Amino acid sequence: MTNVQERSRTRRQRVLDAALEVFTEHGYGDTAIDEIARASETSKGGLYFHFPSKQALFLALLDEASAALLRRVENAMAAESDPLQRGDAALREVLHAFAGHRLLARLLLIEALGAGKEFNAKLNNLHAAFAALIAECLDAAVAQGQIPPLDTWVAAHAWYGAINHVVLRWLLNGEPARLEETYPALRSLLLYGVTGAAGERVK
Amino acid sequence: MTNVQERSRTRRQRVLDAALEVFTEHGYGDTAIDEIARASETSKGGLYFHFPSKQALFLALLDEASAALLRRVENAMAAESDPLQRGDAALREVLHAFAGHRLLARLLLIEALGAGKEFNAKLNNLHAAFAALIAECLDAAVAQGQIPPLDTWVAAHAWYGAINHVVLRWLLNGEPARLEETYPALRSLLLYGVTGAAGERVK
Amino acid sequence: MTNVQERSRTRRQRVLDAALEVFTEHGYGDTAIDEIARASETSKGGLYFHFPSKQALFLALLDEASAALLRRVENAMAAESDPLQRGDAALREVLHAFAGHRLLARLLLIEALGAGKEFNAKLNNLHAAFAALIAECLDAAVAQGQIPPLDTWVAAHAWYGAINHVVLRWLLNGEPARLEETYPALRSLLLYGVTGAAGERVK
Amino acid sequence: MTNVQERSRTRRQRVLDAALEVFTEHGYGDTAIDEIARASETSKGGLYFHFPSKQALFLALLDEASAALLRRVENAMAAESDPLQRGDAALREVLHAFAGHRLLARLLLIEALGAGKEFNAKLNNLHAAFAALIAECLDAAVAQGQIPPLDTWVAAHAWYGAINHVVLRWLLNGEPARLEETYPALRSLLLYGVTGAAGERVK
DNA sequence: AATGAATGAGCGTTCATTCAT
DNA sequence: TATGAATGAACGCTCATTCAT
Numbered sequence: 115m116t117n118v119q120e121r122s123r124t125r126r127q128r129v130l131d132a133a134l135e136v137f138t139e140h141g142y143g144d145t146a147i148d149e150i151a152r153a154s155e156t157s158k159g160g161l162y163f164h165f166p167s168k169q170a171l172f173l174a175l176l177d178e179a180s181a182a183l184l185r186r187v188e189n190a191m192a193a194e195s196d197p198l199q200r201g202d203a204a205l206r207e208v209l210h211a212f213a214g215h216r217l218l219a220r221l222l223l224i225e226a227l228g229a230g231k232e233f234n235a236k237l238n239n240l241h242a243a244f245a246a247l248i249a250e251c252l253d254a255a256v257a258q259g260q261i262p263p264l265d266t267w268v269a270a271h272a273w274y275g276a277i278n279h280v281v282l283r284w285l286l287n288g289e290p291a292r293l294e295e296t297y298p299a300l301r302s303l304l305l306y307g308v309t310g311a312a313g314e315r316v317k
Numbered sequence: 318m319t320n321v322q323e324r325s326r327t328r329r330q331r332v333l334d335a336a337l338e339v340f341t342e343h344g345y346g347d348t349a350i351d352e353i354a355r356a357s358e359t360s361k362g363g364l365y366f367h368f369p370s371k372q373a374l375f376l377a378l379l380d381e382a383s384a385a386l387l388r389r390v391e392n393a394m395a396a397e398s399d400p401l402q403r404g405d406a407a408l409r410e411v412l413h414a415f416a417g418h419r420l421l422a423r424l425l426l427i428e429a430l431g432a433g434k435e436f437n438a439k440l441n442n443l444h445a446a447f448a449a450l451i452a453e454c455l456d457a458a459v460a461q462g463q464i465p466p467l468d469t470w471v472a473a474h475a476w477y478g479a480i481n482h483v484v485l486r487w488l489l490n491g492e493p494a495r496l497e498e499t500y501p502a503l504r505s506l507l508l509y510g511v512t513g514a515a516g517e518r519v520k
Numbered sequence: 521m522t523n524v525q526e527r528s529r530t531r532r533q534r535v536l537d538a539a540l541e542v543f544t545e546h547g548y549g550d551t552a553i554d555e556i557a558r559a560s561e562t563s564k565g566g567l568y569f570h571f572p573s574k575q576a577l578f579l580a581l582l583d584e585a586s587a588a589l590l591r592r593v594e595n596a597m598a599a600e601s602d603p604l605q606r607g608d609a610a611l612r613e614v615l616h617a618f619a620g621h622r623l624l625a626r627l628l629l630i631e632a633l634g635a636g637k638e639f640n641a642k643l644n645n646l647h648a649a650f651a652a653l654i655a656e657c658l659d660a661a662v663a664q665g666q667i668p669p670l671d672t673w674v675a676a677h678a679w680y681g682a683i684n685h686v687v688l689r690w691l692l693n694g695e696p697a698r699l700e701e702t703y704p705a706l707r708s709l710l711l712y713g714v715t716g717a718a719g720e721r722v723k
Numbered sequence: 724m725t726n727v728q729e730r731s732r733t734r735r736q737r738v739l740d741a742a743l744e745v746f747t748e749h750g751y752g753d754t755a756i757d758e759i760a761r762a763s764e765t766s767k768g769g770l771y772f773h774f775p776s777k778q779a780l781f782l783a784l785l786d787e788a789s790a791a792l793l794r795r796v797e798n799a800m801a802a803e804s805d806p807l808q809r810g811d812a813a814l815r816e817v818l819h820a821f822a823g824h825r826l827l828a829r830l831l832l833i834e835a836l837g838a839g840k841e842f843n844a845k846l847n848n849l850h851a852a853f854a855a856l857i858a859e860c861l862d863a864a865v866a867q868g869q870i871p872p873l874d875t876w877v878a879a880h881a882w883y884g885a886i887n888h889v890v891l892r893w894l895l896n897g898e899p900a901r902l903e904e905t906y907p908a909l910r911s912l913l914l915y916g917v918t919g920a921a922g923e924r925v926k
Numbered sequence: 927a928a929t930g931a932a933t934g935a936g937c938g939t940t941c942a943t944t945c946a947t
Numbered sequence: 948t949a950t951g952a953a954t955g956a957a958c959g960c961t962c963a964t965t966c967a968t
Contacts, residue, residue: 143431146958148959156932157932159933163930163933168960226431228345230346231344237489255511261511265501268502271486272479272502272507275481276476277478279444279477282444282478283444286441298468299467300475303471303475306512308401308476309464328948349942351941360950361942365943549752554937563955564954565953566952566953566955574938604917631837634750636752666918667917671908675912678913679917681891682881682882684884685881686884692850693847710916711916714807714873714882714913715869756962757963766928766929768928768965769929772928
């Protein structure tokens, strides 16, 4: 990689970093391009050299964030072979990722939703990819007879929604203080529901 | 109530109705006050007579929508005496309410989130109220020995989040075509988790 | 006319007057909307209330100027019955109008041309209307046997072009100091060409 | 001339060619330097090596175009010895030149006018040079007794204006389809005016 | 000679809000 | 109560120009 490319990548990344910070602080609509330029120690023109529009910048951010989250979760799942363990790993990793990167959480769970219809496709992709990961585990678990057959589409999305909402509460309300301590309760709920079924616990 | 007051209320309500429609179509940030004025067959000045600001109008809308949703769910729950039945009724009613009033769903699940920090308090209230309803059922069920003890805060929010996410998919992606047909799968998941525990099913 | 309409018309007219002045001083492209707003003692927003865009404002100006010029010339022609006298009156009036309203001349002969393709249609209309007036005279003169048959389309446009160019020199170069003193020479040229034909002069 | 100088000239010329094309398509104000750079397969920096500013580039273009037009007309006139024949040749050649090089016509008759006051001097030079050529013929014709005395300043400019306007109509309106077929009518009008004086036609 | 990333002033347009009527 | 003309701050974006390489 030449120096020029390196510097270019540096600048581009600086803009993305600043954009994440500013967008998640003020929201898409209330963020001025000038703010991002200032925060990235660039000029407005320099920013527009790397990103053709505010929308494109936000989109690039969503892409990056979605990919990073998915990568982490996929890696965590790859370390497990048992289907339900893989689902468990996904849950743990999502909580861990969001807990460790509050801005990423804000971006994906809050700002992307209200930013406008243009961004829904990106969100759809993320949701679908996540649900696919979860559904895959569940299907495998069903195939292995670990769990009874169920509507994996609904289950996968409900699973993801349950996690998201808990994260959302943490983001909006600061409750609970440590996001990851919700893990046992969430795990239990998703595996056994509210009726518990203590006697049949897997593993 | 005098005729004047009545007319005033009529006008005010017309504005709220129009605002719901326009806000949910374009989003908070991309909605111009003029549009709402036009849609409610009022003038901009007339609108500002009834609501002191755009923010206040949106807030009033959130209030109204939240209250309406809560009222419906509370009524549905009041008809049941068994704790888990009450939770079941809540689930059914939320799906029913959102399925029958897509704009309400958009407003509460999408627009309110991204509209800015000023509206988070309202959302917090709604989430908290909902979680309280659910947690109350669960606590009662625990007290009656129907279900084992569990973290009702997490369970209540996860429950609500699971529903919301399924509704969100329906809003963003049109999937499934009929929202309410997710009810059985959601019910089963929330009660028994993915492990099913068919033998212990309540009711 | 109510007071409100009157005030509105006043404001609108003030903007048009200021726009004529500023556009003709700096050219379309180099004129900032702020300048026009300042010159018309209005706010930018107020200006945009009356005209939806810079282009529309310029277009309105062209419309007004074209119509005013045509009206003047038509009136001057209406006072004459003899075909060639009518053409003569047109020539005289155009010179008179431009001499008395330098801004109008600049607008129609300079700024409108270079302002962009969007405005060519307006110019085409003006040129066509003018040529039609002249061609009409010439056709009548031919019919009455005053002059021999000729290509009236070319003659009419050449006539108009000859006048315009002399006005243009006056605008760009200040030569001659008094525009109207070119009238006799122009008249003679248009009627008899460079060969003069002194013996056959009409009238 | 060294190879380097040659290459430089080549590059410079490529820029001028591209500039003519782009300027006449979009107008001076709406043309971005990037477009010209792209069209000339150069970089922005490379373009600025050859021309110090956008204005200077346009000016150079005007210079080149004016000079080319004048050269052509002067050559055409040099082939004739009779004064009026020389004027006739000028008329023919102008029509021929513009008909064969539409971009040159656009540049000189449209874009240069509206591009701003900075370019008026160049236009003045062109107009003056042209008028001088025509006036020279006319003066000679007067001296030889071919035509009666007349205001050669006005006649020369009116002559040029008449031609220009016909060309302008062709540029803006596409009328007539073949510019050069206006030649006979223009020639007759300029020589004999609308009154024709058929009996006295020179040549 | 040439490149293209970077600059930053400037522009057209929008829109929440005000206020005279 | 209601109207809509008017305000003005703010914003996304452009582009001529510069300069390190």
